[in-house]
Amino acid sequence: MSVDIQRRDQWVTHVFFGEGWGWDLKERRREFWGAGIKFIFVSGELKQWFDETHPSWLTQGTDKVFENASVIIYRKRDVPK
Numbered sequence: 001m002s003v004d005i006q007r008r009d010q011w012v013t014h015v016f017f018g019e020g021w022g023w024d025l026k027e028r029r030r031e032f033w034g035a036g037i038k039f040i041f042v043s044g045e046l047k048q049w050f051d052e053t054h055p056s057w058l059t060q061g062t063d064k065v066f067e068n069a070s071v072i073i074y075r076k077r078d079v080p081k
Helices: 005-017 025-033 044-053
Strands: 039-043 062-067 071-076
Touching (some): 005 025
């Protein structure tokens, strides 16, 4: 399976750091979850960012299914358990 890494990186930058695009947090959340994502695996630099910013725009509508010092896993609520 081939993935266009450059395009994926642009999308991530757009969703997470695109303040200049005029998005409100509701639009940002809709764009992220609208991509078909069901789980967020938070570790490394992303975990550091979560710990510093507490992005409720992203975690709203999720359940935390696992957490330890290294990782947090969130599941979108409409995903069957």
